[in-house]
Amino acid sequence: MKRILQNINILFDLTNEELAVLEQSLKIVTLKKNDLFLEAGTICEQIAFLESGCMRLFFDTPKKEACSDFYFENAVVGSFASFLNKSPSIVNIAAIESCELLVLSHNSVMELTTNYSKLSLLADSIIREQFLKAEKRESSFLVQSPEERFKNLLEEHPKIFKRVPLHFIAGYLNITPETLSRYRAKFLV
Amino acid sequence: MKRILQNINILFDLTNEELAVLEQSLKIVTLKKNDLFLEAGTICEQIAFLESGCMRLFFDTPKKEACSDFYFENAVVGSFASFLNKSPSIVNIAAIESCELLVLSHNSVMELTTNYSKLSLLADSIIREQFLKAEKRESSFLVQSPEERFKNLLEEHPKIFKRVPLHFIAGYLNITPETLSRYRAKFLV
């Protein structure tokens, strides 16, 4: 059984039936580096659990690609704004490394959450998590300086620097790669 | 009947029973200018519909209050992150003007959404809306310059400038009041 299913099972104590239907609904998808999971302008029709690899969410901009979020093993991947509203996405999501995803279609999600109460709890819990993340992210822009954001990321998620190209991290922090490079030199990373 | 209930009724075509239970659950609260609806560190135990007046959401920071969102008539007010997770809020919400609020407790929301399908749809729709808003807001920081954010706000929500003190707007745009003042002079507002 996939690691992600194990984790979900541990947290939500699924019945055999729930586990079975969830497993049947999940489609395994592999992406190569740089492959798009979601393209801005299209509707996010699916949500995925990231079994292995890492990905990034980014906005299109004239000059650069404004990287905005990273996903690692066990993350839930997708644009909830687009998925839930069935509206065109304003974000892209792409693989940074080769990735293995367990994908749920919109229909599957609806079916699973309406018919299985524990899966509905799982969905709720994922949604709740998103709200926390969004609030923290917004606060980071409003209350921290770029340098503070850098130090904070370094402290809380040092592994990101091992796996993600620095120019993506620069985008996430909303600074240029040059500035990130100087921060790194300054703090002896 | 309160305007907000009318609007909800129009959108969701409630039954008489639904309308009645919703109305019974709503508690009318009035706030004076600067009164707090939610204080950072406490759990957001209630969500409100703003019947009249306007409010702001802001983060605590050492120097300034980093204003982050505004609410006007018909808005849904609260920290979803704190409300849904029952976790301490990292945001404050306060009245900018005298406000009349229709308040729902956490229990009421749970009861209403589990027992009345149309009210559950209403809740879902509010949640969906939040995701769209959060994604747009994040994109504004990553893809727009401060000056572009200003011009955009001026174009899309000119009335904000009529009702909200400028230093709050400056916080929302993540610039100083001085800079906002100069933008205004530059664009002849």
Place this chain on the structure above:
DNA sequence: TTGATTTCTTGATTTGAATCAATTCTTTCC
């Protein structure tokens, strides 16, 4: 392996916004 991209670093310069400071304009409320 080597040549070619791409990524990262380092330096010099520019620039936009913050800061500091002073004044005017508005509210608020005794």
Place this chain on the structure above:
DNA sequence: GGAAAGAATTGATTCAAATCAAGAAATCAA
């Protein structure tokens, strides 16, 4: 109504990060 507090403007200066510009290092592909 007038004093006091708060909000907004305007100017001078500083500063942090962007930009511009090479190079170095690493990755990729032929």
